[in-house]
Amino acid sequence: MNFAINAPLSPKLTPNMELAHRNTFGLDAYAELAYEISSAEQIPELIKIIQEQKMPWRVLGGGSNVILPAVLPGATLLMNIPGKELIKIDLTHTYLSVGAGVNWHEFVTWSLDNRFPGLENLALIPGTVGAAPIQNIGAYGVELADYIDSIDAYDSQDHTFVTLTKEGCCFAYRDSYFKQHPGRFIVTKVVFKVPNHWTPHLHYADLAKQFLNAESAPTAQQIFNTVCAIRTQKLPNPKVIGNAGSFFQNPIIPAEQYEALIKKFPQLISYPDALGTRKVAAGWLIDQCGFKGQRHGPVGVYENQALVLVNHGGGTAKDILDLASNIQEKVHQTFGIQLEIEPNIL
Ligand SMILES: Cc1cc2nc3c(=O)[nH]c(=O)nc-3n(C[C@H](O)[C@H](O)[C@H](O)COP(=O)(O)OP(=O)(O)OC[C@H]3O[C@@H](n4cnc5c(N)ncnc54)[C@H](O)[C@@H]3O)c2cc1C
Structure with missing residues (x-):
């Protein structure tokens, strides 16, 4: 296929990109045309050209929740938008803005290291921040939706950037507005809203059991460590299997x-x-x-x-x-x- 864009903001293009290491199932797959998206500004022109050429396309984050065919035809947009930033603290909450390409676990670790606890139950979930809202990731009694303020995305149908509030995202168990409209939105940034007054979430039986005989209430860091230990023990490491x-x-x-x-x-x-x-x-x-x-x-x-x-x-x-x-x-x-x-x- 002959397809190239020449704008100054062009995303990096790699034809016939191997994806065996970009899907945790380890399936042999390659993308006909892979575009690394490192800034939201690259998206409108890229989508315009893709749509003009009537090419199939999709976004790929860490590839930890996909089943890939041997060949992904058309354009595969590899989400790499970086950035983690504290944007404001009000009386009740702290707001953190994170690029869609940031690794989820790296962000959770960063939030704890910077004393913004809250996301520790969601530690060690593979993948990117931008994919986390798609299926409203959840683990150990907590869901992503509990900590969302708003989400920035590009709407490939209306050709415009949109900001969806938490309510607009229609989150439910493993579901969201984005999942209900496949192939329409590209998530570029997520703004998290973390309560300033931290409370542990220990109602999930596997986790509660670990702290049953503790003399004092666990810290967020202890919960994080415990979640990581349980997950490492229970789930197969995709690098191994x-x-x-x-x-x-x-x-x-x-x-x-x-x-x-x-x-x-x-x-x-x-x-x-x-x-x-x-x-x-x-x-x-x-x-x-x-x-x-x-x-x-x-x-x-x-x-x-x-x-x-x-x-x-x-x-x-x-x-x-x-x-x-x-x-x-x-x-x-x-x-x-x-x-x-x-x-x-x-
Ligand atoms: C060992 C293991 C443990 C896991 N544990 C959990 C768990 O506890 N809880 C849980 O909820 N999930 C879990 N998952 C599933 C997975 O980690 C999450 O769904 C994660 O959010 C997927 O992120 P990703 O970047 O890998 O997405 P991908 O697999 O790359 O993509 C998933 C879907 O989202 C779309 N997508 C990706 N990025 C964007 C974007 N920026 N904009 C629009 N669409 C996008 C893709 O097109 C695709 O349809 C686990 C997976 C593994 C391998």
């Missing part, structure tokens, strides 16, 4: 369905949620169907956590999706619950 973290969302089922299921499966692991529905542990459902630790050719289900699908090496998107579909079918037959895939199939 390819994976995208939790492969399925925890399904949310109506109260009546839960009542019927718990009679049949008294060990069912689930949590009540604010709307009176139940969030069921997808990992438990998969485990009960006997998939944990199973290998299906080059891919499989992680031996210590049934919610994580892994690429032992040489697996393709098709191998992963075939296994996922076996799991979905068996879980549906056994429990009448439809599991939804969490990573984005690009």
Whole structure:
């Protein structure tokens, strides 16, 4: 494909870029045309040309929540916008502005080092700050949405930069306005709003257990360290074994369905949620169907956590999706619950 832009702000272009090291599943993939976006100003002209040429395109952050085909046709925009900045402190909150290309864990570490605690439960989640709002990342009882002030993005449909407030982002469990409008917005900057008065969030059982016998309340740094230790122990390191973290969302089922299921499966692991529905542990459902630790050719289900699908090496998107579909079918037959895939199939 013959495609180049010559503006002074042109993003760096690499044709036929290898992406094996830019997707945590470790799938062999390459991008026909990869553009490294290092400033928001580069985006309007790039999108204009891409749209004029009717090229397919998508944004790639750290590649920790995607399933890639062997070839990504058209343009792949690699998000690299830098910057971490304290913008204001008012009576109740501290506001931090962060570029979409900043590594998420690096930002969480920076926020603690600079005495802006609050995000410690979300430590060690792979990926970039700009991708974090797409599925409203969450872990250990905390969601990104709890700490959002606003988000800057480029709207490729209306050809304009927009600032969405937290309410405008329509955050829900693993969901957002951006996810509901795939291929429309490019997140460029996130403004976080962290309470000045810090309180620990220890209601998540795995985390609470660690501090059960502590003599004093833990500090944010201790929670951060503990979250990192638990995650390192429970989740496979993508550098060692390819994976995208939790492969399925925890399904949310109506109260009546839960009542019927718990009679049949008294060990069912689930949590009540604010709307009176139940969030069921997808990992438990998969485990009960006997998939944990199973290998299906080059891919499989992680031996210590049934919610994580892994690429032992040489697996393709098709191998992963075939296994996922076996799991979905068996879980549906056994429990009448439809599991939804969490990573984005690009
Ligand atoms: C070991 C492991 C553990 C994980 N644990 C968790 C966890 O605890 N909680 C959790 O919620 N997730 C978890 N994840 C999933 C993943 O880390 C998050 O979803 C993360 O936010 C993805 O960031 P990324 O930069 O890698 O996004 P990518 O994988 O590159 O992209 C994900 C999606 O977002 C889009 N996107 C990326 N950047 C932008 C942008 N700037 N603007 C618009 N769209 C964009 C992409 O097009 C794609 O559709 C885990 C993944 C792994 C591998």
